[in-house]
Amino acid sequence: MHATRHAHPAGNHWLRTALLGTALFCTSAFAQHTPFGVKADGSVTTPGANIPYSAYASPQARAFFPRMLAAGSKAPPLTAPIAQSRDFYDRLNSDRAARMEKLYPVTTHRETIAGVVTDVVMPKQGIAAKNRHRVLINLHGGAFLWGAHGGALVESIPIASLGRIKVVSVDYRQGPEHVFPAASEDVEAVYRALLKQYPAKNIGIYGCSAGGVLTGEAVARIISKKLPVPGAVGTFCGSLSELAGDSTYIAPMLNGDPPPAGPLKLADLPYFKGASASDPLVFPANSPALLAKFPPTLLITGTRDFTMSSVLRSQRLLTAAGVDAELHVWDGMWHSFFSDPEMPESREAYAVMVSFFDRRLGR
DSSP states (O other): OOGGGGOOTTHHHIIIIITTTOOOOOOOOOSOOOOOEEOTTSOEEOOOOOOOOOTTSOHHHHHHHHHHHHHHHTSOOTTSOHHHHHHHHHHHHHHHHHHHHHHSOEEEEEEEETTEEEEEEEETTOOOGGGTTOEEEEEOOSTTTSOTTHHHHHHHHHHHHHHTOOEEEEOOOOTTTSOTTHHHHHHHHHHHHHHTTSOGGGEEEEEETHHHHHHHHHHHHHHHTTOOOOSEEEEESSOSSOSOSTHHHHHHHHTTSOOOSSOOOGGGSGGGTTOOTTOTTTOGGGOHHHHTTOOOEEEEEEEEOTTHHHHHHHHHHHHHTTOOEEEEEEEEEETTGGGSTTSHHHHHHHHHHHHHHHHHTTO
C-alpha cells in the first residue's frame, strides 16, 4: 500500500515537520486584531495573531527555530515514494546520532533477537553495577513508516550513556509493506527473548512519537498474552489514545502554520490499514480494564507538540485506572524536541527518563 492512499489535509505538515521534531516559529504579523467568534458548540473562530515564542524556553531553543525551519522545508511530501522518505529521514537521524555520540559516548552493534533485527546500544563507560540485570527496549518513531536504525540510535544513545544501561532498539516491521499488528508481534518476540535473561520487573520499554504509540500497543499485547508486564514504560510525544483535542489545532498555529481542517488520525496511516481504532490493542485508552494492568508510565510532551492533548488524556485515563502515571510537559517545546541534543530542554528530558527508569525498574 502506498502512502498516497491516506493523504490528509494536515498529513504533509504532520509527517514533514512533526516527525522531524521540527517546530516552526510563528513569523506572521497582523496589523490589527478582530473579535473572536464563538459558536454554540464551543468552537472558536479567530483571525491570525502574533504569538510570541515562550518566555520560559531556553535561548538555545529560540535560536534553534530557523535551522529546524530549513530542515523541514527539505522533507519529501507524503506523496513521495517511501524509499525517498526513508533515505531523507535516515540522513537526518544519522546526523543527529553523530552529534549525540560526541556528547554521550556509546558502543553500538546490530543483533538479531528472536528473528528480529535490533540495534544494541551500550554505554562506553560500562554498565553500572545496579543495571547489570536491567535492560531497556526502545521503539523508534517515524509514523510507522521510517526511523529504523538512525532514529533508533537517536532515541537510545543519550539514555544508554547517561543511565549506564543497555538499550535494545527494535527494528520492527512498518508500513506500507506491513500492517498492524506486525510491529507489536516483533516487540513481543524480542520481549519474550529478553525475559529469558532478565526478570520482567527489570525490563523497561519506551518510545517517541510512533514509538510511544507502539509502546502502549506492545504493553497491551503483552497483557493480552498473559505475559508478565515490564517494570516501567515511557510514552513520549505519542501515547495510548487517538489524536484529537486542542493541541491538534493549536500546535500548528504555534509552529507557524494555519490550523488544519481536522487532525490527522493515526489510524489513517498505512500501517493501520484494516485495523479498528476502537480495538484496545490499537489504542489501549479504549479499555479502562486493560489500562489498570499497565506498569508505571512516564509521559513526556511539549506545549507545541500536536500530540500533547492525546498524551494528557492518556495520563488522565491511566491515573483514573490506578496506574502511577508521571507526566512532564515542557513549555515552548515541540514534537520529539529531544531528538536534537544541544538544547537544555533535551538534556532535562534525558535526565527525567533516566531517573524514572532508575526509580521504577526492579520495584
